[in-house]
Amino acid sequence: MGKSMVGFCGGYDMYISGKPYEIQAFFEAIKQLALTTPNDMDWSLVLDRLYMRYVRFEDIDKTKQIMDYCKINLTKEEDEESTNVFLMYFRHFFSSVSSAISLYETFGQYRPIKISVVDLPWYIIEEKRPLEEYDQLDGEPLWLREYTEEEVERLSNL
Template identity: 35%
Template structure:
């Protein structure tokens, strides 16, 4: 199965199989976006999921991700209907449903998001160039193709278009 990761600055932080990342965003939608309706989550649910984060969106998206993380840590991992057959197959999932909370299930995602954000800031500070934080296919040669994709192609995605990492 194809793998994806957070790309920020000079590094791609591999998250795992596409299906795991889809599940993360489904959990974000169900347990965070749809329950905390007084907060605008579009930086995560649209910009990060489908497009990329602009430089001026990094701090606010980090704050939102930390809020999502705290919510995930209040939810038992049993909040998700897990396919137990998948759990034994590392090619199909890197997630461990046997841990206590969804926060623990997705703890790597929160950590790697922070690292990708810091990498994007570091690259900007070092070279004066902002390399946007986004989700990319992390397998070769797809990674090389995606790294060269112009940002205007992301900007042109419509409401019903799939993110490039899901195609």
């Protein structure tokens, strides 16, 4: 059962960002930047937590700082989304952050910032997945995996 679109989610919002391989290429560019940048940033917040799991509430500020750094280094001021799709991904990420913080401040509820399948009905099914399953992930992120019938059944019944 295939997934066709994934995107950044957080708080009230979800953004259709692109095909899984496109988001993967975005993170590959971030990984290359991390490998060539001598600094003291905790890259695992982006290359593990955001890419594969979700951003913990207490890590939002540090994750934003790293993504700001990535945006400065992976885009140019004169770029537009039509010529550099990374701008859209950064916009979706920062909008998800704002939405997650707003929801938390308004209702005391944190709906984590993450990358998820955004196609319906998969998004609805994925929203039922407990965060513990993200924390225990090995291998590739859930948004890159195919759903099995058993998994769809299990998540549908949560």
